[in-house]
Amino acid sequence: MRAPADFERSDDNGEAVLRFSGNLSLACLGDLPARLETVEGDVARLDLREVGRMDTVGAWVVHRFARDRGATIEGLGADEQHLLEQVIAAEHPIQLPPPPPGSVTRALSEIGGAVINSGKTLYGLLGFMGATVLALWHVITHPRRFRFNATVQRFEVVGVGALGIIALMSFLIGIVIAQQGSVQLRQFGAEIYTINLLGRLTLRELGILMTAIMIAGRSGSAFAAQIGTMKLTEEIDAMRTIGVSPMEALVLPRVLAVVFMLPLLGFYSSIISILGGGLLCWVDLGITPVTFIQRIREVVPLTDLWVGLVKAPVFGAIIAMAGCFHGMQVEGDAEQVGQRTTTAVVQAIFLVIVLDAFFAVFFTNVGWT
């Protein structure tokens, strides 16, 4: 039943004949193809009379040998003959992929490709922002088209759902800033300035920035993956044909949710950071909560709060639009969803940090120091 394929060579009236035996099937083939290659000299005939079961792989191996050596195949039953004919009919030259280019050429072409790609993406993102603004305008002029429920639901997913993780993160960051700050400032006997450091840094920069990064990872990626999958399953196309604009139904609620939630979450994050830092000041430096709060009110100008809050909606818009844009760009297969999701998060965080640098210079120059 499971006899391995084998062959032996014999001479028949001066002609070389290979007599095959056993099963010419994939499971029984073993090293037969390799051994066939070592056969030397002319072979006139291949005798398959003794062969048990033959499948297409076996038929192919025999046919390949017969073709290369100009041998004839004999001793086939009707079914085997039919099988062999089918395999031969399916034969065609294999197209080998072109040889890979040299490493320098490849590096150059990859760099060039990346530059063109980034340019296209940035251009596309800009166009997408325009489309979002148009959709917003359309909804403002036709308020009945506004998807209130979808938007509120996004508010919950993006905002309320993130409260726990942002609190934990901010609390720890507050402790770290206060602890590291106090260690350095102690050298100058200026531990009290830990409060200045903590208050100004969190409200002005870190609260919003860390929240933005967290939301980019948490919601921006989700947007890209959701919309990307919907694109793959043709849900987006179905929406369009029904007359529902994906920009209004999918993108706008998400963008609005992040634009409104990021300032709130950022402020919340700053407050928790200050609480964390305050706890450390109390335990480590012996500054009582009352003193701490008084001191915070004295040293942190209100403009710091405004600087933070002005940036937040802009960051939010960037994160949400990057996520939705890359989701909408998905085409083809599942791998694209993963790629686009990664790109969305990386691009969102990158743009947020670049914009943050611009904001820092801008606010200093307008005198909000």
Added chain:
Amino acid sequence: MTDAARDDREILIRVRGLRNGFGEQIVHDDLDLDVRRGEILGVVGGSGTGKSVLMRSIIGLQTPLDGTVEVFGENTIGREETEAVNIRKRWGILFQGGALFSTLTVSENVQVPLKEFYPGIDQALLEEIAAYKVVMTGLPPEAGPKYPAELSGGMKKRAGLARALALDPELLFLDEPTAGLDPIGAAAFDELTASLSKTLGLTVFLITHDLDTLYAICDRVAVLADKRVIAVGTIPELLALDHPWIQEYFNGPRGRAAVAGPNRPVHEDKRG
């Protein structure tokens, strides 16, 4: 060999008392089914009667609540992975959407099972095997180096079939192979299945909604309804039964059209 042993060999798939369910909903209850060696068994049933679930339980992707499934005379439920490999080498499966690996080309897709089960085959032979399998299933040779995303739905199905046939299996599971194909393509697919079944001695478990396929190539048809297989037999045998669903299925306007259809020659070939 005793008669009892020969009978065992005749039946390739033996399902007994199968019970499947999701939560509260019971899909199969006390389902029995036999598939004999060398036959093409069509499985029909209304939407939601659990045709695909039946296939998934037979191939071990769905663990049933109760019952036994034997393939090649061996139990397939709850087996060790190392034992299951020997059964998996002997069957090929075509999923509904093709289920091709999207990061691999068609040719690489076909090579995956070959590489997995027979690591000794050298790359040149692998390429050649993949190449003729691809053409054998009716795809143009240029399809080999393409990725699944670049193929149409029908081409994906053929590529999926090429992968299912990669190991020259004894048993082939096809889940709605002709759904979504144009009539010419579907007829060609039927012919391909029938001719492979004949030349390779292939046993085919074929889930379908396509009446033409049933008439053209199926030796027997199993009807799934009321959570079990209510009847198995040739189409004339089924037509003699007095079950409303079967009557409606085969005697509805589409059923009658399929009888009168142009697909008969293959059918008669097989019987003659």
